[in-house]
Amino acid sequence: xxxxxxxxxxxxxxxxxxxxxxxxxxxxxxxxxxxxxxxxxxxxxxxxxxxxxxxxxxxxxxxxxxxxxxxxxxxxxxxxxxxxxxxxxxxxxxxxxxxxxxxxxxxxxxxxxxxxxxxxxxxxxxxxxxxxxxxxxxxxxxxxxxxxxxxxxxxxxxxxxxxxxxxxxxxxxxxxxxxxxxxxxxxxxxxxxxxxxxxxxxxxxxxxxxxxxxxxxxxxxxxxxxxxxxxxxxxxxxxxxxxxxxxxxxxxxxxxxxxxxxxxxxxxxxxxxxxxxxxxxxxxxxxxxxxxxxxxxxxxxxxxxxxxxxxxxxxxxxxxxxxxxxxxxxxxxxxxxxxxxxxxxxxxxxxxxxxxxxxxxxxxxxxxxxxxxxxxxxxxxxxxxxxxxxxxxxxxxxxxxxxxxxxxxxxxxxxxxxxxxxxxxxxxxxxxxxxxxxxxxxxxxxxxxxxxxxxxxxxxxxxxxxxxxxxxxxxxxxxxxxxxxxxxxxxxxxxxxxxxxxxxxxxxxxxxxxxxxxxxxxxxxxxxxxxxxxxxxxxxxxxxxxxxxxxxxxxxxxxxxxxxxxxxxxxxxxxxxxxxxxxxxxxxxxxxxxxxxxxxxxxxxxxxxxxxxxxxxxxxxxxxxxxxxxxxxxxxxxxxxxxxxxxxxxxxxxxxxxxxxxxxxxxxxxxxxxxxxxxxxxxxxxxxxxxxxxxxx
Numbered sequence: 001x002x003x004x005x006x007x008x009x010x011x012x013x014x015x016x017x018x019x020x021x022x023x024x025x026x027x028x029x030x031x032x033x034x035x036x037x038x039x040x041x042x043x044x045x046x047x048x049x050x051x052x053x054x055x056x057x058x059x060x061x062x063x064x065x066x067x068x069x070x071x072x073x074x075x076x077x078x079x080x081x082x083x084x085x086x087x088x089x090x091x092x093x094x095x096x097x098x099x100x101x102x103x104x105x106x107x108x109x110x111x112x113x114x115x116x117x118x119x120x121x122x123x124x125x126x127x128x129x130x131x132x133x134x135x136x137x138x139x140x141x142x143x144x145x146x147x148x149x150x151x152x153x154x155x156x157x158x159x160x161x162x163x164x165x166x167x168x169x170x171x172x173x174x175x176x177x178x179x180x181x182x183x184x185x186x187x188x189x190x191x192x193x194x195x196x197x198x199x200x201x202x203x204x205x206x207x208x209x210x211x212x213x214x215x216x217x218x219x220x221x222x223x224x225x226x227x228x229x230x231x232x233x234x235x236x237x238x239x240x241x242x243x244x245x246x247x248x249x250x251x252x253x254x255x256x257x258x259x260x261x262x263x264x265x266x267x268x269x270x271x272x273x274x275x276x277x278x279x280x281x282x283x284x285x286x287x288x289x290x291x292x293x294x295x296x297x298x299x300x301x302x303x304x305x306x307x308x309x310x311x312x313x314x315x316x317x318x319x320x321x322x323x324x325x326x327x328x329x330x331x332x333x334x335x336x337x338x339x340x341x342x343x344x345x346x347x348x349x350x351x352x353x354x355x356x357x358x359x360x361x362x363x364x365x366x367x368x369x370x371x372x373x374x375x376x377x378x379x380x381x382x383x384x385x386x387x388x389x390x391x392x393x394x395x396x397x398x399x400x401x402x403x404x405x406x407x408x409x410x411x412x413x414x415x416x417x418x419x420x421x422x423x424x425x426x427x428x429x430x431x432x433x434x435x436x437x438x439x440x441x442x443x444x445x446x447x448x449x450x451x452x453x454x455x456x457x458x459x460x461x462x463x464x465x466x467x468x469x470x471x472x473x474x475x476x477x478x479x480x481x482x483x484x485x486x487x488x489x490x491x492x493x494x495x496x497x498x499x500x501x502x503x504x505x506x507x508x509x510x511x512x513x514x515x516x517x518x519x520x521x522x523x524x525x526x527x528x529x530x531x532x533x534x535x536x537x538x539x540x541x542x543x544x545x546x547x548x549x550x551x552x553x554x555x556x557x558x559x560x561x562x563x564x565x566x567x568x569x570x571x572x573x574x575x576x577x578x579x580x581x582x583x584x585x586x587x588x589x590x591x592x593x594x595x596x597x598x599x600x601x602x603x604x605x606x607x608x609x610x611x612x613x614x615x616x617x618x619x620x621x622x623x624x625x626x627x628x629x630x631x632x633x634x635x636x637x638x639x640x641x642x643x644x645x646x647x648x649x650x651x652x653x654x655x656x657x658x659x660x661x662x663x664x665x666x667x668x669x670x671x672x673x674x675x676x677x678x679x680x681x682x683x684x685x686x687x688x689x690x691x692x693x694x695x696x697x
Contacts, residue, residue: 506565531603
């Protein structure tokens with residue numbers, strides 16, 4: 001990472017490694033909230049010394065610490081300040097909508113040193129889509145800068161008639177404040193110190209969060225992290241790399257949590273996608289059940305609140321459809337982009353249904369599912385009507401919005417659907433994995449409707465699902481490759497690329513036993529498995545490129561769904577090989593963190609190659625190691641039926657796993673899994689307050 005990011009709720013700061021946002025930044029750095037950049041410049045400099053970076057750390061996500069020191073200062077051949085004798089530290093955190101930073105200095109010389117400190121700020125109030133270079137043409141008005149003895153106020157009224165402002169406050173009072181710069185002069189005594197406190201508060205239409213005493217602000221923030229840890233499952237193994245990976249994921253998920261009024265749910269990722277995302281948030285919530293099932297409820301409520309209500313081609317909206325992405329900046333508010341929200345995703349609606357069913361089976365929360373039932377029924381209706389455009393039994397997508405997304409599955413880049421001859425598939429397109437999500441949703445929800453006393457509805461869902469499974473086996477199976485096609489194109493021709501997408505069909509249970517065996521073996525064959533993980537596309541396929549976003553790279557979340565599928569069909573060794581590869585991968589990335597994606601080069605080349613613009617942290621990448629916990633345990637709760645199924649299988653390098661506070665239903669489990677050799681693994685239930693029967697095997 002060549003940037004540093006901290007976040008809390010809807011506010012995040014993205015700077016270079018030295019903690020600065022330079023004037024004229026073209027890297028997308030800034031302080032952001034509500035899809036708007038509230039700081040486009042933030043530079044702290046020592047005007048009379050040249051400083052160099054010592055260390056830069058944001059491992060905790062909510063707090064960043066940057067340390068610098070000075071180069072030697074020479075005047076007329078005489079050393080005035082020895083090198084590395086002035087220590088500078090920048091410590092910052094975000095709490096309750098305010099950015100706090102403390103800049104401190106320490107003199108390690110036996111003589112006093114004069115320092116002149118400049119703090120420059122500016123705000124361009126660009127929409128995130130402008131910052132990322134997707135659109136341009138800001139049409140609002142920047143107002144004159146307001147200054148006081150200890151503050152600077154920058155402001156702007158957008159074309160959406162919203163006034164946005166940034167209040168920068170300094171303590172102690174600076175020597176001078178000009179239009180956009182505060183200047184301090186310090187005479188540091190021998191071994192003396194000095195400190196500057198800065199608070200930066202975004203303001204929208206004259207409303208802004210309360211600025212607290214910073215010790216109270218950090219106390220409240222740290223307490224919220226302690227509460228998160230206490231609510232999560234504890235995982236301890238004899239493999240320190242895996243322990244670090246799981247702990248990192250829990251921290252990353254916590255920093256990505258946001259609440260827009262319906263409960264906490266994970267936004268997609270930093271720095272570009274710190275907004276509600278249908279597909280990403282739903283998959284991340286599915287990944288989190290073994291660690292914290294509460295997040296599923298907040299995610300479901302949020303998605304239900306924004307469920308489509310009308311046919312609106314501008315936003316690719318239809319009744320019952322689950323949204324893709326919400327933006328709330330100037331471009332969205334003024335109608336220049338359709339993200340208010342935008343509904344151009346084909347998989348969010350069936351994934352919403354899968355999450356609802358999984359939540360019910362994991363928690364037994366019949367009261368909540370009863371309240372959600374109208375949303376579930378509308379989503380099911382969308383699947384069978386608007387989702388199936390030509391009534392052929394498959395859910396397909398087609399972009400209607402002029403400023404929408406063309407490819408509306410998770411592989412949404414323009415070149416992600418490639419025929420064998422190299423041509424790109426044309427829409428409407430029926431993706432393989434989406435049919436799997438639909439099948440899984442209907443099978444799971446049939447059990448829910450049975451429980452709710454609606455057997456006719458349950459029977460109809462099962463019959464529809466079984467017909468889909470039979471048709472899919474016929475229409476998507478590539479005889480030459482003995483593998484599932486990624487999609488059917490607008491003429492119902494197979495898109496004959498070998499990709500990772502059929503691994504999702506394993507997760508959904510859509511494949512026949514014979515097909516599942518062949519798909520599982522191919523996913524672990526050298527053309528698909530790099531040694532670090534399963535590639536998005538086979539090295540033998542026409543469109544393969546190891547540096548491509550979707551045509552040869554490795555996505556951890558994609559692997560996590562494949563791993564769940566491999567486990568579902570009983571391919572324990574296949575699943576463990578993928579888990580082992582990604583555990584090893586994490587050691588090569590900063591903070592022991594799996595990135596959004598990395599390049600698909602083979603492991604024989606020595607180390608995983610980073611993808612240049614991967615989000616980090618990213619929700620479904622952070623969720624991947626948490627899926628591994630579920631898969632290793634072979635955990636399948638069915639709370640309404642009164643049982644918890646466990647089928648543990650430890651990968652190489654892990655011989656002992658202790659699980660505490662694994663919440664299922666109305667209680668929790670503590671478990672001990674031990675492996676004595678390749679064929680002998682034992683499971684011991686240390687604690688069970690769920691009232692459920694634990695079934696093994």
